[in-house]
Amino acid sequence: MRIKIDGAKCQGNARCWALAPDMFELNDEGYMEEGVIDVPEGEEKRASRAARACPERALTIIDE
């Protein structure tokens, strides 16, 4: 599983970080940078919960 981050949509709500701080690394301002995260095997459930927590819909699950 991979998760695509739309950097322009991220507004620093940090809900993904709250659920999975090890996978979603915030920058100094507390925002996610544009990019794609490779979810470690076995962490799919936690990662998808974190992705679904974004109020801005900045995170998209790809390659389920």
Place this chain on the structure above:
Amino acid sequence: MTTQATLEAIPAHVPPELVGSFNFYTSEQMVPTPLGDPQAATSTLHSGPPVFYAPNNTRNGEGTWVVVRAEDQRKVLQDGITFSSNRRLFASALGEDWPLIPLEIDPPDHAKWRSLLNPLLSPKRVVALEPAVRERAEFLIEGIKSRGNECEIMNEFCFPFAVSIFLQFLGIGNENLAMFVDWAMDLLHGAPDKRTAAARRFIAYLDDLQAERRKKPTDDFMSFVTQAQVDGRGMTEQEVRAMSVLLLIGGLDTVAAALGFDFYYLAQNPDQQALLRAEPARLVLAAEELLRAYPTVTPTRKATVDVVLNGAPIKAGDLVACPSMTANRDPAEFNDPDSIILDREDNRHVAFAYGVHRCLGSHLARREIVIGLEEWLARIGPFRIKEGTTPITHGGFVFGVHDLVLTWD
């Protein structure tokens, strides 16, 4: 001087079938109501048109469009070009004309101000503020305990707690806490003349502090902004004022009101209260659900161009209100939205708004709420609304509860 006579007529471009009878200021449950539930009252709007026009829907009696659904609110709040936040509300109440920074600055200018402030209130930075937050909660709660087994929680805990943390953040200390709480009560809940006087007093105080820190910087917020560079230059006195005033009004009423509704809910739901007291680890999730159920603000924007939003013909210049309470009870986004389910997951509520103006202090606010409840539940036994007293709830600019007298054995 707002009377019926000063209310604006309904603009000609608003179709009569989209004129609603509900507004957030004078409708049932929005006016001060004994033992009310104002957020739940707004839930009924989901059975009407997704965007409707509400006459008399600001403090000044202006009409606004009301965007009921979460998806449409995202369209408004994520588009700061079409929907401007530059309303200059605070200044206009003083007969002046300047924007709060960064809230009343639109993109693209907004980004540089926001980037300056974001690191000061980032989730990681907030972790460092937590010991001071907890210390203030302990101090206030122990004071209440020493005075007996009841208190009016807004005046004795929620407000002083929020004000105290703001002072700490600003770098002032707590010596003048009682004075600041009085000023804050006047500013946020006083009659219009008291509000204006309190606003001027706050500005004068912040101006003096700014002048001091410019001369002799320390390591606090005011020193940081007086030293900061924006566009390769230092900030003007007016810019520092516009920023510190925003932190003040953003950080006080909202946190106090959110905590107030939490206590109001827990006092009336002893089973849930007992569960959280026994298992405080549940509080992080529970606080999110209470933020969903009892949000307090309505971000409002001004259209910059004519635009149609889910059937509503919005004209440039129209005000567009996005009540967090209706978005948070949108059946399209939340299962069983009117039930409060303290272990609800997948809870992407909008208590802190969407878009570039997402509440800058949200991470601190979340921790203030969780720590305030943690310390209260750990130090005070099962509490309830005192027999013979009646809490009053209200809607309006910031939803709230007052006269909330709690007692415990």
